[in-house]
Amino acid sequence: MLLNAFPIDTFTPQINGCQRVMMAINLGLERVEDLLHALGDPHKRIDIIHVAGTNGKGSVTAYIANILKCSGKRVGRFNSPHLVTPVDAIRIDESIVDQHIYDAFRMRVEHISTSKNINATIFEITTATAFSIFADRKVEIGVIEVGMGGRLDATNVHPMPLVCCITNIGLDHMEFLGDNIKKIALEKAGIFRPHAKAVVGPQADDNALAVLVTAANDLECHLIVVESASHLTDDHRSVAVCFRDESVKVELPLMGDFQLENVATAVAASEQIPHVRKEHIVEGIMKTRWPGRLEFVDIDTSRGVERILVDGAHNEAAAKSLRVAVDQILDFENILGNDAALCKVGWIFGASRGKDLASVLNVLVREGDLVCATEFGMVEDMPWIKCTPCSEIWDISGRLKVKMNLAMALDEFPARHRNYQNNNLEALPKAAGNHLPTTQPAQQQNQKVVVNVPDQIVDRKQNKVYTKGSLLGEGGFAQCYQVSDSNSQAFAAKVIPKLSLRTPKQKHKLFAEIKIHQMLSHPNIVKFHHVFEDDHNVYMILELCHNKTFVDLLRKRRRMTETEVRYYMLQLLGGVQYMHGQRVIHRDLKLGNLFISSDMHLKIGDFGLAAILKHDGERKKTICGTPNYIAPEVLFDTSNGHSFEVDIWSLGVVMYTMLIGKPPFQTKDVKSIYKKIRENSYEFPLSIDVSDAGRSLIASLLNSRPESRPGIDDVLLHSYFREPIPCSIPISALHETPEFPSLMRKWHNTTTTLTASSLLSGFSTLSLSANQNSRHAARTVLAEIGLQAATQTRAITTTTVNSMSGHAELPVSDNPSPSGAPSSSRQVQMPGAYVSSPLSYETRVHGVRPKRTLTRESTLPKIPQVQSPKSSTSPTLQPQCARSSTKSPSTSSITTSLTTVAVVASQPLPRPTSPPAPKNFRMSTLETRLNTHSNFQSTSTTPLSQSVNSSTAVRKINDIKPLTPPVAFRQSVSGPSTSASRYVNVLEAMQENLSKALYDMKSGVLSKYISTNQVVKAPKEFISKWIDYSNKYGLGYQLTNGCVGVYFNDSTSIILAPDHHHFEYLYCERDTNKNSIHRQPYTMSTYPQELNKKVSLLLHFKSYMQENLFQACTLQSSDTTATQNLEFLTKYMRTKHGVVFRLSNRVVQINFFDHSKIVLSNDAHTITFIDKSRTMFTFALSSLISANTSQKPDITERLNYARDIIQQMVIKKKLRTSSV
The missing domain is CATH 3.30.200.20 (Phosphorylase Kinase; domain 1)
Known part of the structure; x- marks a missing residue:
């Protein structure tokens, strides 16, 4: 339960050896007004939006703050009570203020309170601290949550808030606010000001609403009463709200239908701020996060990782909302195909003293639910809050009418109560061994019901x-x-x-x-x-499909020509790829569910067996499907479950059936069908001519091993689709074999851009390459450089090879055209009439796509046309890859002395999704990891396959001790990574050069210490991709030369050569008073058994990065033939503004959170800079000094930061060395 303040009390804390007495709860404004006045009235130096209420006010403040931030305002937010520590209640631009800043202001406020004998309460001191920080940090608008009540609350000190907002009011804190709803509402209405703008959210009690309206009218407020949003519920995840007389649909980032009303209230309040526009509403709501509010968290138990839903409900009304939300979540579990929704709920329940636990439990708990009582310790800054003992919770629970089960600990929860586990709660019986279902799976034997349909x-x-x-x-x-x-x-x-x-x-x-x-x-x-x-x-x-299904077509035609099959398979692939992008598995793709429209296009229908994957890597275990089309893992591998691959199998069955006229495993009885599926026994009749390419494609789709089946992008690259394809299919094809007098020309063995309405249906352009070495050709390139898209909270439309995934693929060539040269691509229209304007590109780029992304809209992001970078007069690195980019002021001013190297054009992407991951995989982002791990936590996480998914594997992988290599294999790493002292020298050189250059930039005079004879050339290797899984394994990365490495949590590393066959295992040993890194060379076919786990992880990281992450740039100067003495990542760390990588080739790379990057090489004499628009420059450090520094603030700002960070690294290194 949410912790709140109760009885008035005093306590005596020890601060720096001194005692001071502070009151806990003592409502009134005199003390806080005196305190703020003594501080210089900081609250009067900012505008505020004041939010009161019983339930929902915290969420409303979070929504408002995010909306205002998106509108360009500098926003402070103050919430009460704090979640963990007092500092997390104070945020600026949605970032928790620095602890040191908080401590400094807090000490000053406490000193004034004591020295002037004000004797403020803790909450008054915290409130004054928040106002002081906001005023000092130039906050423009503060969004302030009332602590308790309103009229006498310490936050109620601002003379005229921009908006006074009150959320739903219920019975709570009655010992302070009154014993009925009217009295409580009157206390809340105390935040209203004469002639102010007042927003009243939906009220569950009409008496409360009447009091609020009367109070607002008495003060002649401009009153806005928000209408109940219950009728706006669409899919429990979106709501249409009214914003300035216009209906705006926003996605709900927080769970629970009560968030509909919170969103509507926040939008009504934000509407009163003149500069807020519709796009700010949509973006701000989407970006809102509110920890501890219906939030799933993973905790470790003796049975492994348990997923728990965390929320707080501090009164009966809140408990009712929580129960409704839990029921909706369980309903959604059913939508996802999870029979756990029918199970009872297990509650881990704790409460502070003074709460009406009987009322709360009576609302939350239902017959057969299980309750595990828990206790909490001292609450920081709120010592008057006392925990209700477990025995008392059990006693109250036992007296309730609802019969429930009690548990002493979470581990006592039976599996049937663990509703949020990863697919181990399926209630359906599982097929095992030879006990196969003899009727169609997942279909109940029900008595036939007569359907009476009125005319x-x-x-x-x-x-x-x-x-x-x-x-x-x-x-x-x-x-x-x-x-x-x-x-x-x-x-x-x-x-x-x-x-x-x-x-x-x-x-x-x-x-x-x-x-x-x-x-x-x-x-x-x-x-x-x-x-x-x-x-x-x-x-x-x-939608009515006039021409029925493909079953009807084959009934008349018996089978289809390969030309028709190509045409319809492309359309089917487009629909399936789109579904998978929405995390939907159809699970019943068959001819009877494939419909034919009036214009002879294929339409997928009947989603009766479909399921949604809740998260990356989830596996379904329900046996379902049609016997002839069902995949083998559905029947024979229920322990591991199934995922998107079952639809790929069905595509193979569909294609075979279209060509042959009957399913490949068709026999007289179901048992025989299952036997043939298990044995993968089928054949092509000699009497029917099927091309070798067609047989090959079917064989790959009908692979018994799901992990070996091709992805849809691989299918599109198959030679089967390089034969002639018609522009349309005539209606006569329903009855007879069609003739195609004009076919599309065969695709040449050069890169060809294909505009395919059948696949993309008017939304995007698909690029296919006949070059078999280019597997990226059917994938997207609109992905983030290096810094993964997990940091982005704004979901955008993406298309992979279809209309909805939102990405457009650019052709890739082994020999890219020179900058400015036109591409050899040509546009060929595919069958159908839904073709949009094709995307045109003049240069080639390299990239891969997020494989699956959950999106909501079906529009392709606009991509500007690529412009060839103009060469400059200065000798610089020649461009290796290009992108479309509109030059920003910061870049255009430097183009006279720098050569622009364009990297990639993209919009921010949602977090990439992926194929199946381990059951215990934990999603997280850099922004949510606030721990002080010695290695920084990066922004992207990745699923790993089942070979390492058990808790045992998770524990053991980091227990592998560095191997002791045979003498023949043992060698020290030569070069810059040999010893710590050498690295300090590199860092010192960088620090010194940057410091001198930055000093000289102010004077405009080049120092004699800054070299002007350096060759301006980007480093051969730096990090182009990386993914973080350091909460269990480590950090994976890829270098620009194609090397793939993993820096494990035990400080060992594996680095795989570009040939993907040779690799080196690196570990640290202490040799003659210094630590040296040693290498062991191996190949993928010969390595010790102890490295099995780490090699497996390396391959998983490599596969994920290859399929899902974009490579920033491939430099022609990079050595892609090396198999030994490979460069590698030596250290990585997280800073406030970015991520720092140190490489063995004397390179320091900083990836900033705003997506710009700095790569320092040659002792920082050479700077490689990638700006926010993802355009890359390489230049000499000396070239910055003579130029106008005001025209390149992006670079100088980041170089200043880089110097400061390197200086800290040098100091820390020296301190460690001296202590040793």
């Missing part, structure tokens, strides 16, 4: 009437009719009788189908229009 179907929600037409089809639970509305527009209506929904599981299954189909929007997926119900049936109004 006139009335939709009361939308006041529409549909006229029933002919029966289109019939299934186990539903019938599908053609219907038409009053405008004679035709639709398909799927009708599900309510009598068939006998069990909660059946209801949840239907709910899942509706919610999944609703969220999908793609030209190759049957469009979902609407759903409604009457007294007897549920109606799903869908």
Whole structure:
């Protein structure tokens, strides 16, 4: 439960050896006003938005602060109570203030309170500290949360807030605020000011609303009453709010339907700030994070990592909202195909004294739930809060009418109560060994229900009437009719009788189908229009596909030509890739669920067995599918589960069936089908001619090992799709083999850009390369350089090879065109009419894509046309790769002396998703890791496959001791990484050169100590990709020469050569009073057993980076043939503003959190700078001195920071050396 203040008390803390008595809770404004006046009235130097209420005020302040920040304001936020320590209650621009800053201001406030005999309470001192920090740090608007009540609260001191906002009011703190809702509401209304803008959020109690409205009217406030948002619920994740008379749809970043009302209240308050615009609302809401509010966290137990949902509910009203939210989460678990939703809930429950625990527990806990009581210790700065003993919680629980189970510890929770575990809660029986289902999986044997459909179907929600037409089809639970509305527009209506929904599981299954189909929007997926119900049936109004399904086509045609199959497989691949981008697995792709539209396009339908993956690497274990199409892992590997690969298998079955006329494993009975699937036994009839390319593609899709099946981008690169493809399919193809008098020309063995409406349906351009060495050709390049997109909180549209993943792929060539030379790409229109303007590029770039991304909209980000960089007169590094970029003022001013090297054009991406990961994989980002790990925590995490997914493997991998190499293999690392002293020398040289140069920049006079004879050349190797999994394993990285390495948490490293065969294992040993790094050379085919785990991790990191992360730049000067004495990462660390990498080649690289980067080489005489727009420059340090430094603040600012960081590194290194 959320911890709040209760009885008035005093305590005597020890501060620096002195005692002072401070009051705990003593409402009133006199003391805090005296204190603030003595401090110079800092609260009057800022504008504020004041937020009071019982429930939701913390979330509302977080939303408002993020909106204002996105609008360009410098924003302070003050919340009460703090979550862990007092400092986390004070934020500037959504970053917690520095502890040292807080301590300094706090000590000053306490000193004034004591010296002037004010004797302020703790909360008054904290409030004064917050105002003082905000005023000193030039905060423009402070978003201030009331501590308790409002009228006499210490925060209620500002003469005229910009907005006075009150959220939902309930019964709480009645010993201070009053014994009924009216009295409490009147105390809250005390924050209103005469003629001020007052916003009142939705109120659960009309009496509270009446009091607030009366109080506002008495003060002649400009009153805005926010309407209840309950009717705005769409999918529990989005809400349409009114902003200046315009409906704005925003995504909910925080869970719980009560957040709908919080968002509406925050938007109404933000609307009162004139400069706030619609885009600020959308972005600000999306970026809001509120720790401890319906937040999933992972904790270690004796059974491994347990996922726990954390929230606080400090009164009965909040408990009701929490219970509703938990129920909705469990419902969503069902949508995800997780039968755990039907289980009871396990509650870990703790509370402070003075709470009405009986009321809270009575609302939270239901019959059969399990309660584990817990206690907490001393709360910092709130010593008057006392914990309720576990025995008392158990005693209260035992007296409730609801019967529950009690547990002494979390480990006593039975598995059926652990609702948030990774796929080990499936309630369905599992098939094992030869005990296979003899009927279609996941279909219940239910008595047939007669569907009574009226001739006139009335939709009361939308006041529409549909006229029933002919029966289109019939299934186990539903019938599908053609219907038409009053405008004679035709639709398909799927009708599900309510009598068939006998069990909660059946209801949840239907709910899942509706919610999944609703969220999908793609030209190759049957469009979902609407759903409604009457007294007897549920109606799903869908797009009508006039030409029925491919089953009907094959019934008349028997089989299809390879030309047709290519045409339709491209469309099918586009739809499936889009679904996977939404983390949706269809799990029942078959000819009967593939529909044909009036214009002969393929449409995927029937999402009755579909499931959503909640997180990267999740595996489903429910046995489901159609026997002829079901993948082997669904039947025979339920322990490991299944994922997106089951749809790839089904694609192979579909393709085979289209070509041959029957499924590959078709036999007379289901058991025999399963046997053939297990043995992967099928053949191509001799009487039917299928091309070698077609056979090869089917064989790869029908690989028994799911991890060996190709991804969709690999399928698109298959030679099967390099044969002629028609521009359209005639309607006559429904009955007879079509003739194609004009086919598209065969794709040449050169890079060709293909505009494919069948795949991308008018949204993007797909690039395919005939060069088999270029596997990136069907992938996107719009990814972040080095710094991973996990730091980005703004979700944007991405397309991989389809309309929705939001990325456009650029062609890749082994011999890229020179800068400025036009590409040899040509545009070829694919079948269909949904083609948008193709993206044009004049230069080639290198990159890979985030494999799957959860997105919401279906628009392609606009990408500017690539402009060739103009060469300069100064001798500099020649450009190796190019990008489109609009020159910023900071770059244009330097172009006369620098050569621009463009790196990549992109927009910020959502965190990349990936194929299956271990069950215990923990998602995290750099911004959320605030620990002081000696190695910095990077911004991207990566899933690892099941070979290392057990808790045992996790523990053992870091227990591997550095191997003692045979004498024949033992050698010391030569060069700059041999000893600590040599590195100090490098750092000292960099510090000295940077310091002199930065000093000379102020005077404009070049120092004689700054070399002007240095060759301006970028380092051959620096970090181009990296991923962080140091909470368990370490940091993976890739260098610009193709080397891939892992820096493990035990300070050992593996570095893989560019040939991906040779590697070196590095470890540190102390030799004659110094630490030296030693290498052991191995190959991927010969290495000791002790390295199995680390090599496995290396391969996983390598695979993930290759498939998901963008490579900044490949330098032609890099040595890609080296197999020994490879360069490697020696240290990495996190700083306040970025990440510092130190490499063995005397390079120091800093990746800043604003996406700019500095690479220092040649003792910092050579600077490589990548700016925020991702344009790269390499120049001599001396060239900065003669130029106008005011025109390049981005560079000088970062060089100043780099010098300071290196100076700290030198000092720390010397201190360590001297202590030794």
